[in-house]
Amino acid sequence: MSLTFDPTQPEFRSAHYIGGSYVDDNPSIPMFRPSDGREFAGCPIAGVDTVDRAVQAAKAALKTSGWGGLRPRERTDVLRRWADLIDENALKLAQLETVPSTRLINQMIKGDIAVTAEQIRFFAELADKEGGDTAPTAEGQLGMTITEPYGVVGAITPWNFPISMTGWKLGPALAAGNAVVLKPSEMTPFTSLFMAELATQAGIPAGLINVVLGDGPTTGNALTGHEDIAKVSFTGSTRAGQAIMENIARNGMKPMTLELGGKSPQIVFNDADLTLAADNIARSILFNAGQACVAGSRVLVHESVADALTEALATRMSGLVPGPAWNEATNYSAIISEKQIFRMDEMLQRACTEGAEILLGGERFEGPGYFYKPTLVTGAGQDNTAVREEIFGPVLTIQSFSDDEEACEVADHPVYGLCAGIYTRDLSRALKTIRAVTAGTVWVNRYGRSRDHILPTGGYKSSGFGKDLGKEAYKANRQSKTVLIDL
Ligand code: NAD
Numbered sequence: 001m002s003l004t005f006d007p008t009q010p011e012f013r014s015a016h017y018i019g020g021s022y023v024d025d026n027p028s029i030p031m032f033r034p035s036d037g038r039e040f041a042g043c044p045i046a047g048v049d050t051v052d053r054a055v056q057a058a059k060a061a062l063k064t065s066g067w068g069g070l071r072p073r074e075r076t077d078v079l080r081r082w083a084d085l086i087d088e089n090a091l092k093l094a095q096l097e098t099v100p101s102t103r104l105i106n107q108m109i110k111g112d113i114a115v116t117a118e119q120i121r122f123f124a125e126l127a128d129k130e131g132g133d134t135a136p137t138a139e140g141q142l143g144m145t146i147t148e149p150y151g152v153v154g155a156i157t158p159w160n161f162p163i164s165m166t167g168w169k170l171g172p173a174l175a176a177g178n179a180v181v182l183k184p185s186e187m188t189p190f191t192s193l194f195m196a197e198l199a200t201q202a203g204i205p206a207g208l209i210n211v212v213l214g215d216g217p218t219t220g221n222a223l224t225g226h227e228d229i230a231k232v233s234f235t236g237s238t239r240a241g242q243a244i245m246e247n248i249a250r251n252g253m254k255p256m257t258l259e260l261g262g263k264s265p266q267i268v269f270n271d272a273d274l275t276l277a278a279d280n281i282a283r284s285i286l287f288n289a290g291q292a293c294v295a296g297s298r299v300l301v302h303e304s305v306a307d308a309l310t311e312a313l314a315t316r317m318s319g320l321v322p323g324p325a326w327n328e329a330t331n332y333s334a335i336i337s338e339k340q341i342f343r344m345d346e347m348l349q350r351a352c353t354e355g356a357e358i359l360l361g362g363e364r365f366e367g368p369g370y371f372y373k374p375t376l377v378t379g380a381g382q383d384n385t386a387v388r389e390e391i392f393g394p395v396l397t398i399q400s401f402s403d404d405e406e407a408c409e410v411a412d413h414p415v416y417g418l419c420a421g422i423y424t425r426d427l428s429r430a431l432k433t434i435r436a437v438t439a440g441t442v443w444v445n446r447y448g449r450s451r452d453h454i455l456p457t458g459g460y461k462s463s464g465f466g467k468d469l470g471k472e473a474y475k476a477n478r479q480s481k482t483v484l485i486d487l
Contacts, residue, residue: 002328003094004328005095010099012099013193015044017197018210020205020207033369037338046212047219051219051223061208064205068151076124091109093163093191093195100190101187105330116166126175130474130475132144143483146480148479149177153232156232157183157235160291160293171473172476173477182196182212227252232255235293238260238390244258257464259293261390261392263416264296265299266298266447268281276445277309281421283447289394290396291335294449310359317396320332322334332371340370356378356385372393373394375393380397413438419443
């Protein structure tokens with residue numbers, strides 16, 4: 001069966017999802033399809049009152065369902081049913097996702113959606129496996145830690161992987177016994193709404209998942225500053241993460257998990273398998289047209305193999321044909337917005353003024369939609385805009401180094417520390433470099449996550465703190481209480 005579909009067919013409802021029902025609202029923010037630039041829908045903006053209504057629905061649902069105090073296996077069972085429904089509705093979810101976003105229909109069903117369902121099952125299974133601890137105390141005492149859900153978690157997600165991010169936030173929070181009010185990106189909110197509807201169908205008590213649509217300054221701010229939100233879990237830019245920290249500091253303290261931006265290096269040593277390195281590097285920057293937090297956008301290569309690697313990358317990054325996300329044959333994603341195309345152009349112009357050269361690309365594709373040519377930048381120093389800024393597009397800088405020490409120095413970014421890639425056949429060199437780079441995740445002779453959901457992800461430096469995925473994400477959704485009893 002062909003996956004290609006007519007983008008006017010899916011219905012994009014301008015609504016919030018509160019207490020198990022849709023709440024219609026004015027489509028205040030016009031929305032454009034990145035694949036052809038056409039306006040197709042509008043996103044409402046939840047104000048303080050709507051956000052409060054969602055938070056109160058979440059509190060009430062926690063109370064009436066007793067969700068946080070259920071036998072954990074009961075939460076597991078219902079969350080697994082939700083994951084099954086996500087799989088069963090994969091086609092509809094895929095269509096709702098690909099029209100507003102940059103995700104491709106041919107990557108959705110076996111990719112983002114299947115992985116999200118798996119991750120929800122992974123977190124569901126942790127519900128009866130992760131708990132507190134007993135402590136070695138005197139014989140006449142019992143010391144222990146018990147863990148408890150926070151209550152209502154406020155979650156905010158970016159536009160680049162909407163279904164995956166919804167799963168990353170809702171899976172662990174619900175498995176750990178919390179309710180959630182989620183604010184998805186105003187550019188790609190529709191699959192979160194439908195996932196919430198499926199959750200209700202699966203038997204997750206109405207009100208445990210609420211989705212409020214809107215922008216950052218109004219809806220996001222109202223959510224993170226709400227006094228009944230006990231914890232905030234955010235994925236997005238470092239700039240927005242800073243604004244959220246400020247808002248929380250002003251409106252009452254609460255814990256937060258922040259998954260933020262990156263400008264990750266990929267280090268290619270002179271003993272590396274160059275074909276493997278070129279394949280991985282090209283794939284990592286072309287996937288979703290470079291619009292991934294983990295994009296390995298800075299190549300650092302030993303001077304003796306720099307020319308060969310550059311040529312191999314230029315070959316792999318040439319000849320891509322843009323096309324609509326809803327066409328099964330399309331293999332290259334659009335850029336999310338016209339504004340982002342201008343931003344990229346502006347940054348590349350600045351990079352050239354500062355001494356960089358554009359070897360490939362550096363401009364948008366002619367024709368409809370927001371498509372940018374895969375771009376290779378050389379000659380950029382450490383202070384160059386192309387090396388410093390998270391461009392968030394298919395732009396790769398290539399810098400060379402002469403020894404291992406210099407490689408690690410150049411790899412260190414002044415702001416970000418999300419991921420790093422290392423290509424070498426020398427185990428000892430790999431192990432030393434793993435320790436030397438400042439990054440929350442390091443991949444060796446590969447680049448990108450696997451489907452091992454047990455491995456957490458999160459940043460160093462201003463790439464954030466706290467982890468998504470893994471047991472860490474589950475634990476981050478429960479608070480620990482210390483108990484000491486004199487027997
Ligand atoms: P963004 O920061 O502009 O927006 C992210 C979300 O935050 C949106 O829902 C937005 O409405 C909301 N928001 C913005 N300002 C806010 C505020 N003051 N208060 C509350 N909410 C606010 O990011 P984006 O453009 O949607 O996504 C791209 C960014 O996300 C990149 O920087 C990328 O690296 C990062 N990202 C990080 C990860 C990770 O795991 N570290 C994953 C995906 C994306």
